[in-house]
Amino acid sequence: MNEKLVLKNHLRKARNEKGLSQMELANMVGVSRQTISSIENGQFNPTAKLALILCIALDKTFEEIFYFDISI
Structure with a gap:
């Protein structure tokens, strides 16, 4: 069994739904x-x-x- 859990995300989709650019979201949360x-x-x-x-x-x-996604 060489399966491993990989953390994935829908961040781009969620950000676009709010109408935010990457820079705007970054400024909101204090990262680059x-x-x-x-x-x-x-x-x-x-x-x-x-x-x-x-x-x-x-x-x-x-x-x-x-x-999480299972990667084989």
């Missing part, structure tokens, strides 16, 4: 635009604190933005 881009592209997993701050900023639950 590159951090938002890296999260959206799956290159970086946010800390629990940042994930919750993103959820609050986008008025979404954790489960609406973040989910």
